[in-house]
Amino acid sequence: MRNVKPTMCSTHAKPPLRSLQVFEAAARCGGFTAAGKELGITQSGVSRQVSDLEAMLGVALFLRNGARLSVTPAGERLAAQLSEAFAHTWSAVADARRSDQVVTLSMLPSVAARWFAPRLADFMAANPGIDLRITASRHLVDFASEGVDAAIRYSPAPPSDLEATKLGTESITPVCSLKYAEDHGLHAPADMYRATLLCGDIPEDWPTWFEAAGCQHPPPTGPRLGDDGAILQAAVDGQGVALGRSRLVADDIATGRLVAPFAVSLDASHAYWFVRPKNMATTPAIDAVKTWLVDQFEE
Structure with missing residues (x-):
């Protein structure tokens, strides 16, 4: 067994983190060569880091018997604690990256x-x-x-x-299912007098749209649903005609779930x-x- 003499102020100086990392890898991998491959340094680099750490601590961490290498009891205790500490460290780093x-x-x-x-x-x-x-x-x-x-x-x-x-901005236009438009003969704004008008809580309302369409006397409005998603789903299900926000109905129109029977639209406020x-x-x-x-x- 090689005697390790402590360097001056070894009881007070804190060993470099890199030396601790190299030692932990050497103890875990069972040798300097394997540790060097894991860390991307040479076998001699690992040996030098471990030797410097032993000198600083004043404790032998490895028993060297020719080419054979084994960890001392003190080295085993230090390696176990370092492994746990590094595991927490890398976990904290991963959490920081994830956040x-x-x-x-x-x-x-x-x-x-x-x-x-x-x-x-x-x-x-x-x-x-x-x-x-x-x-x-x-x-x-x-x-x-x-x-x-x-x-x-x-x-x-x-x-x-x-x-x-x-x-971005959008426009507002009446939408309904194709079947609803066909069943109620929705070909011109005046045909909307026989439709059920679904109401939401957006600033643009049915009286404003009928005025833009040139109809002086809009028909009575129907059920009021507070959420645009619910209103549009009711329109998809053939429950009536809704004033659809163009951003929210674009996919439904593209897939045919909804149609826009009229060209008259309002600019959203x-x-x-x-x-x-x-x-x-x-x-x-x-x-x-x-x-x-x-x-x-x-x-």
Whole structure:
């Protein structure tokens, strides 16, 4: 057994983290050569790091008998504790990396269901490393207390207290199922007098649309549903005609679930905004989500 003499101030100096890492790898791998391959350094580099650590600690960590190498009891105790400590360290690093890739995005339930959900696969393909979490809510979220990073807001102007990027505008037009349009003979705006008019809570309403269509006396409106998603689903199910927001009905029209019987439309008074707190630091993942949303709204 080789005697190891402590260096000056060895009882006070803290050994370099690299030396501890090299020793732990050597003890775990059962030799200097294997440890060197794992760490990307030479066998002699491992040997030198271990020797310097032994000198600093004043303790033999390995027994050297020619080419044979074995860990001393003191080395075994140190290696076991280092292995546990490094495991916690690498786990913390992984958690930090994961947290940088997590983005919580808030939006209206109707936007989440009718616009974002059909594009989810495209988002994942374009951003495989981002853990996107959607919160669908009709209330204005508190970013700090609810842990939300950003939101898609539907409002006439950008919120003054938030950093805002305009995503896009839309138009409003009547939509219904093809069967409903055929069964009720919806060929001209005046034909809507025999239709059931589904009502929502957007600023654009049926009287405004009938006025734009040149009809002086709009018919009585039908059921009022507070959520655009529910209104559009009722229209898909043949329950009546809804005033559809173009962003939310585009996929339904493209697939034939809904049709727009008339060319008359209204310009929406509201727009879509990507918003986040002004005092909150951004991350590459948040910026990537914003860029993807901007691109989607430009299509």
